Amino acid sequence: MKILVTGTSGQLARSLAARAQGQAEIVLVGRPDLDLENPATFAPVLKSVAPDMVINAAAHTGVDQQEDEPERAFRINAEAPAELARLTRLAGIPIIQISTDYVFDGTSTRPYVEANKPNPQTVYGRSKLAGEEAVRAGNPDHLVVRTAWVVSRYGRNFVKTMLSLAETRDSLQVVADQFGNPTEAHDLADGLLAAAAAWRRQGGFPQGLYHLAGQGRASWHDLAGHVFAVSASLDGPSALVEPVGSEQWPAKAARPANSELNSEAFFRDFNYRAGHWQERVGALVTELAGSANR
Structure with a gap:
């Protein structure tokens, strides 16, 4: 099975390439060959690669x-x-x-399920929701997968940022009133x-929309x-972490207070569940420490 994946440097794209051996042939294509801001590049790539998905x-x-x-944002996340x-x-x-989890407003006291009504509060969330709707309308043979708080050995992410900051700082202030599911990118790739x-x-997907994120709330x-x-x-970098509220860490785009995703439907239909965030993040930090010492 040949799968064309958009992007070459993202956490998920690189994780798919790393995890697909023996399961699928992954073809990563990004700019300039496939540029989400230039739809004219899409058809030639699809013709050249001739993917199954x-x-x-x-x-x-x-x-x-x-x-x-x-x-x-809408050009890349919705029109493309x-x-x-x-x-x-x-x-x-x-x-x-x-x-993404950003399609929700974050006011729920429970993890979001697929049936919950989206209410994005940011341009990012609105553009990604528009992308979901466009895919749903444009191809009946589709799957939309929402995820959250992705971390990995690749690119830039929260875990790598924290370790980098701890190289030069003894203490850090980190928001303590926003909750979600940290998700290791390899787990997301394995689920896909x-x-x-x-x-x-089966010749199709059981339903068109799923949530897939790491287990556990943080x-x-x-x-x-x-x-x-x-x-x-x-014996790696570490720092004292001071909890602060969202109001003490203002950002241009509002972050959801709760963006936990319930992934049980994905497990029910695909028999796959991502790992617990503490285990996966611990393994990631250990891996990054090993790479730094080599």
Whole structure:
């Protein structure tokens, strides 16, 4: 099975390439060959690669930056998926669209399930929701997967940022009143590959929308504290973590107070569940420490 993945440097794209051996042939394509701001590049790539499936893993994820450039956010996160959905429908192949917890307003006291009504509060959330809707309308053979708080060995993410800051600081202030599910990118990749295998066996997806995120609830403060505890046990960089409220850490784009995602439907239909965030983050920090010592 050949899967075309948009993007070449993102956490999910690189994780899919790393985890797919023996399951699928992953073809990563990014700019300039496939540029989400230039839809004219899509059809030639699809013709050249001739994939059995497309996973749109690329996006404009600069949450604060997008508040100042909503047109670009919608061009990348909504209009590009719309065109990819149209082209994949014409080619008779499925598309998997990656979405986000930011489609919710964060006011729920329970983890969000797929049936909960979205209410995005940011340009990023609104553009990603528009992308979901465009894919749903453009290709009936689709899967939309929402995830959250992705971390990995690749690129830039919260875990790597914390470790880098601890190299030069003894203490850090980290928000303690925003909660979600830290998700290791390899787990997300494994889940998508499980869904792709199910599609191949069954000739379709059981439903069009799922949540897939790490097990367990954490605040950003919890996550930072765990990163430093594991790092300190390995004689790596560590810092004292001071909890602060969201009002003490203002941002241009509002962050959801609660963006926990319930992933049980994904487990029910694909028999796959991501690992617990503490275990996965601990393994990631250990891996990063080993890389730094080599």
